[in-house]
Each structure stands twice: as C-alpha cells, then as structure tokens.
Amino acid sequence: MIMEKFYLVTESVSLIKKLLPVGVKLIQLRIKNMSQPDLRQNIMEAKICCERYGARLILNDYWELALELGINFVHLGQEDLLKADFNRIRNAGIQYGISTHDRSELEIALKLYPDYIALGPIYPTVLKKMKWHPQGLSKLNRWKQRIRNIPLVAIGGLTVERIPYVLKAGADSLAVVTDIKTASDPINRYNAWQRQIKKVIN
Numbered sequence: 039m040i041m042e043k044f045y046l047v048t049e050s051v052s053l054i055k056k057l058l059p060v061g062v063k064l065i066q067l068r069i070k071n072m073s074q075p076d077l078r079q080n081i082m083e084a085k086i087c088c089e090r091y092g093a094r095l096i097l098n099d100y101w102e103l104a105l106e107l108g109i110n111f112v113h114l115g116q117e118d119l120l121k122a123d124f125n126r127i128r129n130a131g132i133q134y135g136i137s138t139h140d141r142s143e144l145e146i147a148l149k150l151y152p153d154y155i156a157l158g159p160i161y162p163t164v165l166k167k168m169k170w171h172p173q174g175l176s177k178l179n180r181w182k183q184r185i186r187n188i189p190l191v192a193i194g195g196l197t198v199e200r201i202p203y204v205l206k207a208g209a210d211s212l213a214v215v216t217d218i219k220t221a222s223d224p225i226n227r228y229n230a231w232q233r234q235i236k237k238v239i240n
C-alpha cells in the first residue's frame with residue numbers, strides 16, 4: 039500500500055472540512071469521550087466529506103462502528119488489539135494500522151499482517167500523557183529495516199521543521215495532531231507541510 043506522506047489525525051470534523059478542499063488525502067478521526075449518537079454523527083459526516091474529496095478516512099479505536107458504518111480503515115492501539123475481532127474486520131475488507139512502541143509490540147503487530155505500523159512518540163508530545171520516552175530517529179530507522187515494505191507511520195511531536203529528519207530516517211508517512219490543530223491558519227500550515235515534504239522527496 040502506498041501511504042500519503044501527510045497524515046492528519048484529528049477529532050475535529052470542521053478541521054477536516056477545512057483541509058479537504060486544499061488537498062489532504064489521509065485523515066484519521068480520533069475522537070475520545072463522546073456520546074454514541076454524537077460519535078456516530080461525526081463519523082458519518084467525516085465519511086461523507088472524505089468520500090466527496092477522494093480522501094482516505096481512518097477511524098481510531100472504534101472498529102465495531104467501522105463495521106456498522108462502512109468505514110474501511112481503522113487504527114488500533116495495543117489495548118484495542120485485545121478486543122478486536124480480526125475475523126470480522128478482515129471479512130468486511132477493513133484495512134488496519136497498528137500502534138507500536140517497543141519490540142514486543144512490534145512483533146505482536148507483525149503477526150496480524152497490518153496495512154501499516156505506527157511508531158511513536160518520535161519526539162515529545164503534548165497531546166497525551168504517555169509512558170514511553172521519545173523514541174528518536176535511530177529507532178524509527180530500525181523499525182523500517184525490520185518491517186521493510188509495510189508502510190511505517192511516524193507520530194508524536196512532528197512539526198514542519200522536523201519533516202526532513204523523520205523522512206530520512208525511513209518514515210513513509212507522518213502523522214500530526216498539534217502542529218496543525220494549534221496553527222493560527224491550519225491551511226497555511228498544511229501548505230507549509232506539503233512544501234517541505236516536496237523539498238525532501240524531490
């Protein structure tokens with residue numbers, strides 16, 4: 039699978055709506071603590087918008103809702119793996135990416151034949167409290183050597199300035215929350231990401 043280099047992770051359907059027209063093609067909807075009716079409504083709204091713009095929507099955590107609502111890609115953390123029914127997920131043709139933070143998690147993930155592997159936090163993140171220290175670039179590089187042609191997603195503390203280091207270390211895709219969410223103009227910041235990515239890969 040070819041992954042887009044820019045991977046937006048967000049809880050905000052309005053941010054998704056803002057960035058779709060300017061070209062975002064890979065989006066994770068990551069919503070925590072929302073009532074079921076609101077959650078369903080947000081997921082459906084994101085789905086319809088992403089379809090309209092030909093963007094890939096990945097739903098974080100809620101694999102059962104993905105089955106119910108026809109979302110064809112989910113992101114699963116290690117805790118999610120304990121409850122996920124992979125027969126149902128695979129039979130429905132749903133693709134999945136898996137979070138990893140250490141070697142044992144990586145080996146668990148690889149046994150599930152994921153569509154991508156994520157490693158994080160590469161740099162310190164302010165988004166959520168994590169038990170993991172920043173993983174750094176050489177670990178990212180080791181992950182790429184181990185997983186080879188499975189796409190590698192880097193996440194955690196990514197910014198425009200850090201793009202060259204993360205891509206050169208072997209990440210296929212860069213997942214970002216705060217650098218876009220807190221930008222005074224998210225469209226400008228997204229454009230800066232794309233310019234920087236182009237500069238590095240060309």
Ligand SMILES: Cc1ncc(COP(=O)(O)OP(=O)(O)O)c(N)n1
Pocket residue numbers: 047066068098099113114115116118137156157158166191193213
């Ligand atoms: C691309 C990507 N990588 C890692 C995560 C983290 O997933 P998880 O460990 O399940 O933690 P939560 O995001 O659910 O808090 C992710 N969401 N996306």
Ligand SMILES: Cc1nc(C(=O)O)sc1CCOP(=O)(O)O
Pocket residue numbers: 137138157158159160162163164165166193194195196213214215216217
């Ligand atoms: C949601 C998440 N998962 C991580 C992991 O390492 O699994 S790091 C992270 C936060 C990413 O947000 P930001 O771009 O704001 O640092």
Ligand SMILES: [Mg+2]
Pocket residue numbers: 098099113114115118
């Ligand atoms: Mg999760």
